[in-house]
Amino acid sequence: MSNLRWKNLLPPVLYYLLILSASALPASRIKKVDNFFPLPNDKVLHLAVYTGFGFVLGGLPFPSAALGMAGSLLGGLDEQSQRLAPGRDVSIQDWLADILGIAIGLTLRRRPR
Numbered sequence: 314m315s316n317l318r319w320k321n322l323l324p325p326v327l328y329y330l331l332i333l334s335a336s337a338l339p340a341s342r343i344k345k346v347d348n349f350f351p352l353p354n355d356k357v358l359h360l361a362v363y364t365g366f367g368f369v370l371g372g373l374p375f376p377s378a379a380l381g382m383a384g385s386l387l388g389g390l391d392e393q394s395q396r397l398a399p400g401r402d403v404s405i406q407d408w409l410a411d412i413l414g415i416a417i418g419l420t421l422r423r424r425p426r
Contacts, residue, residue, distance in 0.1 A: 340400025367418020
């Protein structure tokens with residue numbers, strides 16, 4: 314763990330802040346975006362966003378299991394934060410898509426070459 318530097322934490326922190334920013338948007342705002350630029354299915358969107366997050370997390374010098382647990386926890390926190398956004402709801406299925414995305418991202422980043 315001595316290889317960890319503060320600059321290594323910057324990409325995952327910024328990525329997660331971007332996720333939280335998107336999650337804070339009210340449902341009406343998301344519908345406007347969807348009308349202008351069609352968004353994929355909600356679960357596909359969760360899977361894609363969290364696959365990227367898992368890939369970024371995979372660059373940290375920690376065991377994959379620890380990063381997976383941290384990513385899962387952050388996905389759950391993100392899901393719960395949506396309670397604060399008007400018109401948004403909390404879904405276990407969204408969280409499961411987040412967890413699957415984290416696993417895929419970590420696997421892509423850390424697969425043997």
